Amino acid sequence: MSAYLAPDAQLPYCRGCGHASVVRQLSRAFERLQLPPRSVALTTDIGCVGLADSLFPYLHTVHTTHGRSTAFATGMALADVLFEQGSLKPVVMIGDGGAMIGLLHLVHAAQLNVDVTVLVHNNFLFGMTGGQHSALTPVEFVTATTPTGNYVPPLDLLELLRAAHAGFLARQSATDAGLDALIAEAIAFPGFALVEILELCTAYGTRWNKLTGAKLKEIATLQGYALGKPEASLERPTFREVIRHQQQNSHVPHATRPEVLRQVEGATLASELRLVVAGSAGERVQSAAGLLARAAVAAGLYATQKNDNPVTQGTGFSLSEICLSPRPIEYTGMEQPDVVIVVSADGLKELVANGTLAGTRPETLLVMDVELDVPPANGRLVRLPLRQRATPQRAALAAIAAWQALAPILPPAAWDAALETLPADRRGENITALQAGRELAECQSGPAKPT
Amino acid sequence: MVAEGALAAGCRFFAGYPITPASEIYEVMMRELPARGGLALSAPDEISSLCYCVGASLRGLKAMTATSGPGWALMIETFQYALMTETPVVIALVARLGPSTGGATQGAQGDVWLAEFGTSGGYTVPVFAPSTAAECYELTIHAFNWSERLRTPVLLLSDKEVGMTTEVVDDDALARPTRVDRARIAEGEKPRPYGFNAPGDVPAFAEVGGEAKVTATGSAHDQEGRLRKNSPEVIEVLSHLQQKIEAHAEEMTLARTDLEAGSSYLLVSYGITARAARQATSALRRDGARISFLQPQTLFPIPRRTLDRALAGVKTVLVAEENLTGQYRALLAAHLGGRRIVGINKIGALISPAEIVQAVRNEEAR
Ligand SMILES: Cc1ncc(C[n+]2csc(CCOP(=O)(O)OP(=O)(O)O)c2C)c(N)n1
Numbered sequence: 094m095s096a097y098l099a100p101d102a103q104l105p106y107c108r109g110c111g112h113a114s115v116v117r118q119l120s121r122a123f124e125r126l127q128l129p130p131r132s133v134a135l136t137t138d139i140g141c142v143g144l145a146d147s148l149f150p151y152l153h154t155v156h157t158t159h160g161r162s163t164a165f166a167t168g169m170a171l172a173d174v175l176f177e178q179g180s181l182k183p184v185v186m187i188g189d190g191g192a193m194i195g196l197l198h199l200v201h202a203a204q205l206n207v208d209v210t211v212l213v214h215n216n217f218l219f220g221m222t223g224g225q226h227s228a229l230t231p232v233e234f235v236t237a238t239t240p241t242g243n244y245v246p247p248l249d250l251l252e253l254l255r256a257a258h259a260g261f262l263a264r265q266s267a268t269d270a271g272l273d274a275l276i277a278e279a280i281a282f283p284g285f286a287l288v289e290i291l292e293l294c295t296a297y298g299t300r301w302n303k304l305t306g307a308k309l310k311e312i313a314t315l316q317g318y319a320l321g322k323p324e325a326s327l328e329r330p331t332f333r334e335v336i337r338h339q340q341q342n343s344h345v346p347h348a349t350r351p352e353v354l355r356q357v358e359g360a361t362l363a364s365e366l367r368l369v370v371a372g373s374a375g376e377r378v379q380s381a382a383g384l385l386a387r388a389a390v391a392a393g394l395y396a397t398q399k400n401d402n403p404v405t406q407g408t409g410f411s412l413s414e415i416c417l418s419p420r421p422i423e424y425t426g427m428e429q430p431d432v433v434i435v436v437s438a439d440g441l442k443e444l445v446a447n448g449t450l451a452g453t454r455p456e457t458l459l460v461m462d463v464e465l466d467v468p469p470a471n472g473r474l475v476r477l478p479l480r481q482r483a484t485p486q487r488a489a490l491a492a493i494a495a496w497q498a499l500a501p502i503l504p505p506a507a508w509d510a511a512l513e514t515l516p517a518d519r520r521g522e523n524i525t526a527l528q529a530g531r532e533l534a535e536c537q538s539g540p541a542k543p544t
Numbered sequence: 545m546v547a548e549g550a551l552a553a554g555c556r557f558f559a560g561y562p563i564t565p566a567s568e569i570y571e572v573m574m575r576e577l578p579a580r581g582g583l584a585l586s587a588p589d590e591i592s593s594l595c596y597c598v599g600a601s602l603r604g605l606k607a608m609t610a611t612s613g614p615g616w617a618l619m620i621e622t623f624q625y626a627l628m629t630e631t632p633v634v635i636a637l638v639a640r641l642g643p644s645t646g647g648a649t650q651g652a653q654g655d656v657w658l659a660e661f662g663t664s665g666g667y668t669v670p671v672f673a674p675s676t677a678a679e680c681y682e683l684t685i686h687a688f689n690w691s692e693r694l695r696t697p698v699l700l701l702s703d704k705e706v707g708m709t710t711e712v713v714d715d716d717a718l719a720r721p722t723r724v725d726r727a728r729i730a731e732g733e734k735p736r737p738y739g740f741n742a743p744g745d746v747p748a749f750a751e752v753g754g755e756a757k758v759t760a761t762g763s764a765h766d767q768e769g770r771l772r773k774n775s776p777e778v779i780e781v782l783s784h785l786q787q788k789i790e791a792h793a794e795e796m797t798l799a800r801t802d803l804e805a806g807s808s809y810l811l812v813s814y815g816i817t818a819r820a821a822r823q824a825t826s827a828l829r830r831d832g833a834r835i836s837f838l839q840p841q842t843l844f845p846i847p848r849r850t851l852d853r854a855l856a857g858v859k860t861v862l863v864a865e866e867n868l869t870g871q872y873r874a875l876l877a878a879h880l881g882g883r884r885i886v887g888i889n890k891i892g893a894l895i896s897p898a899e900i901v902q903a904v905r906n907e908e909a910r
């Protein structure tokens with residue numbers, strides 16, 4: 094016995110269990126590599142395979158949950174990248190049962206090419222729970238849950254992980270010489286490496302099937318599995334290299350600063366005001382509402398904004414609910430809006446459906462596109478050719494500007510401050526929209542009564 | 545503001561998976577964390593998200609993920625692993641209308657029990673519940689601090705309405721709790737992975753990859769991390785997991801109170817509904833009612849001492865929350881000394897101040 098495996102280790106497996114030989118070969122692999130014990134994180138899964146932790150008293154050991162060992166190991170490997178001196182080698186011990194339930198973790202670790210080595214102990218069944226079959230059980234294999242033989246063809250893990258761009262993939266049987274060298278090669282590999290080890294569960298596998306070490310080879314041949322050699326050894330950048338490269342080449346984004354608005358003060362709003370803007374997706378409804386909220390904040394008001402869309406974000410209605418107040422805003426519900434702005438049929442339909450229009454009162458102001466049917470609502474109605482004069486893309490902001498021209502609460506300077514928060518190339522179209530709205534309001538003699 | 549709070553708390557690792565209404569936290573972390581020297585990553589599912597975070601925390605980094613009800617359901621096995629292995633991690637749970645896929649874009653406060661009782665064994669899982677953007681910032685820092693201090697997973701429970709409403713945050717008035725880091729094992733000290741002297745103590749942390757050997761396990765273990773069958777040593781560790789929370793419960797709990805002497809009514813609300821409740825309290829007082837208000841910011845442990853103080857002279861407690869059966873009300877009931885308790889409940893829409901006022905009026909008219 095070697096220094097990695099405790100000299101007095103009592104192997105906890107049944108007599109003849111393949112796990113015992115893997116544990117010995119793994120220890121030899123560590124010896125070959127002469128890895129500092131504290132650079133290894135032996136990460137074990139649930140099952141008989143997960144009884145190995147205490148056998149390796151000098152390594153970090155992490156005993157995890159069923160099938161998830163690879164994901165925990167991946168987390169450690171990912172984090173290790175942030176340590177300048179990081180050189181952690183997580184080694185995963187997992188069964189075929191664990192590999193099945195945790196398949197996605199293997200796939201993603203391979204895709205990421207993290208420096209994780211996975212040893213899949215494939216004894217063709219769930220040992221610890223009493224010999225049930227797994228996704229890796231060969232056809233005709235008898236298990237506790239396939240009493241007449243398995244009829245579902247087994248998953249070829251290596252083939253699958255090849256498709257996930259795994260860097261190092263190999264298969265070997267537990268009893269074969271050279272397993273230690275193969276495991277060492279896998280651990281030394283700088284990215285994701287997986288070795289599938291075919292082995293026998295003497296408690297169940299050999300009880301129900303005529304199996305010997307030689308028979309393992311037969312099963313492998315039957316399934317077209319080559320043994321012993323890495324089946325793939327793909328050179329591609331490891332996760333560590335990718336991140337280092339990004340850091341060195343400033344591929345990382347710059348931190349965004351919180352948005353700071355130039356304060357202009359001068360709002361004339363004595364109590365809370367609730368406003369809904371409704372239109373169609375893709376017609377800048379929510380960004381128009383956002384500009385209003387910014388202008389209000391610049392003018393010294395408090396503001397909240399909530400947006401809504403159908404489940405598909407690119408079609409149908411688009412809606413924004415705004416509360417403005419001289420005091421901090423608590424409740425943001427919109428049962429009784431003070432101002433309702435509707436610029437498209439989609440928006441109108443939604444305001445009918447969600448009950449907003451039912452909450453309108455005689456003092457509610459409705460600003461609508463002139464083409465829309467007059468809805469069943471209370472309030473003063475202003476109908477303007479918003480879509481035609483301002484274009485559909487600018488209709489929402491034009492409507493807001495028209496409302497502000499008719500019933501102003503914000504000084505013009507507040508809009509300037511809000512516009513300053515936009516990228517320079519987006520300001521022009523917004524200024525045009527604001528202007529169009531103000532002009533439309535001028536032509537309007539005053540709010541009309543609903544018909 | 546959850547993301548900003550996490551960054552201020554020293555979060556260095558984030559793994560996420562898209563889900564409304566938690567995706568904004570994910571997107572902000574993907575953008576901001578690498579820029580500030582951390583690592584943010586997309587996981588292939590929520591099980592992986594939390595496993596990656598726990599792995600990163602075992603390696604020594606402060607870690608967080610964000611999800612909503614359906615994703616949280618997938619994380620619970622891993623959450624229990626973090627609890628059992630005493631691994632700090634923060635989960636921002638931004639609730640939406642359930643059950644199942646439910647209403648992705650609708651708010652709800654229906655995950656209170658799922659958050660608190662997802663764990664086998666009846667452990668007190670610390671849950672912080674912000675009601676505003678500013679509280680999101682402050683309570684996220686507290687969530688990290690307590691997760692680190694007690695070496696335990698902590699939940700930050702908000703909902704769509706808190707998480708996806710844009711609002712003004714007054715930078716000058718923002719509370720900035722001092723950041724706390726986990727206590728690490730002293731150099732040369734003999735590692736006892738789960739060792740404690742008094743049951744309320746928190747074991748010193750050693751990171752995977754460091755000089756002190758780590759023995760981590762989610763299976764029943766003794767203080768050395770050795771697997772043991774149902775032995776006194778195991779029971780001692782399992783009890784300690786609860787005792788360390790209880791020993792710090794009073795210190796951990798936060799609440800906003802607005803108490804009025806001589807009140808016969810105490811209104812309790814949390815998260816998004818606390819906003820309507822505050823407004824209702826003011827409205828009721830303007831009309832001459834005497835009413836006190838309590839907003840637990842730490843839902844669990846229940847802020848017992850503050851609650852007792854708020855209960856002085858009170859005859860009726862009203863609990864407003866956006867779920868069908870009064871999840872928090874049911875748990876508060878045991879602590880009210882037999883006082884009358886009334887639920888104000890609704891799903892599918894915000895509870896309005898007017899509805900709360902009406903409920904109090906109904907009580908007055910009884
Ligand atoms: C989520 C979950 N499901 C089921 C189990 C029960 N369980 C324990 S071990 C095991 C299977 C182990 O089989 P395998 O991974 O092949 O390892 P072996 O025992 O053969 O070494 C299962 C299903 C569990 N622990 N957790």
Ligand code: SF4
Nearest residue numbers: 107110141220294295
């Ligand atoms: S049950 Fe099977 S896998 Fe488990 S120890 Fe025994 S032989 Fe090995």
